[in-house]
Amino acid sequence: MTLPAPLHVINEGLAFLLEVAALAVLGVWGWRSAETMTMRLLLAVAAPAAAAVLWGLFAAPKARVRVPLAGVLTVKVLVFGAAAAALYAIGHHGAATVFAVVTAANTVLATLDRHAAMHRKA
Numbered sequence: 020m021t022l023p024a025p026l027h028v029i030n031e032g033l034a035f036l037l038e039v040a041a042l043a044v045l046g047v048w049g050w051r052s053a054e055t056m057t058m059r060l061l062l063a064v065a066a067p068a069a070a071a072v073l074w075g076l077f078a079a080p081k082a083r084v085r086v087p088l089a090g091v092l093t094v095k096v097l098v099f100g101a102a103a104a105a106l107y108a109i110g111h112h113g114a115a116t117v118f119a120v121v122t123a124a125n126t127v128l129a130t131l132d133r134h135a136a137m138h139r140k141a
Contacts, residue, residue, distance in 0.1 A: 041102035042067040048105030
């Protein structure tokens, strides 16, 4: 299934926004999850940093390490799942559900679109 060009651009833009939102949510979760200022700062920086490093290494379009599609999808599930869990943990249950559903739909559409594009070029 190949998305029409305008929908492809919209879905890719949404993917970027979801990635940035995941990092922001992980930072907020880190800040709210600890009691001491030192731990707040540590978690608020470390949680999104760990997600960004993982993403950059394995899931980004220009990832440092090329892994099979299953590996890329695993990283996406880990990062987006952690962000949805973080939203839930800080009390935004509805937002967590919406985030999980939207990221899943976006990832499925992007994966199908890229798969179709690869087979057209082959």
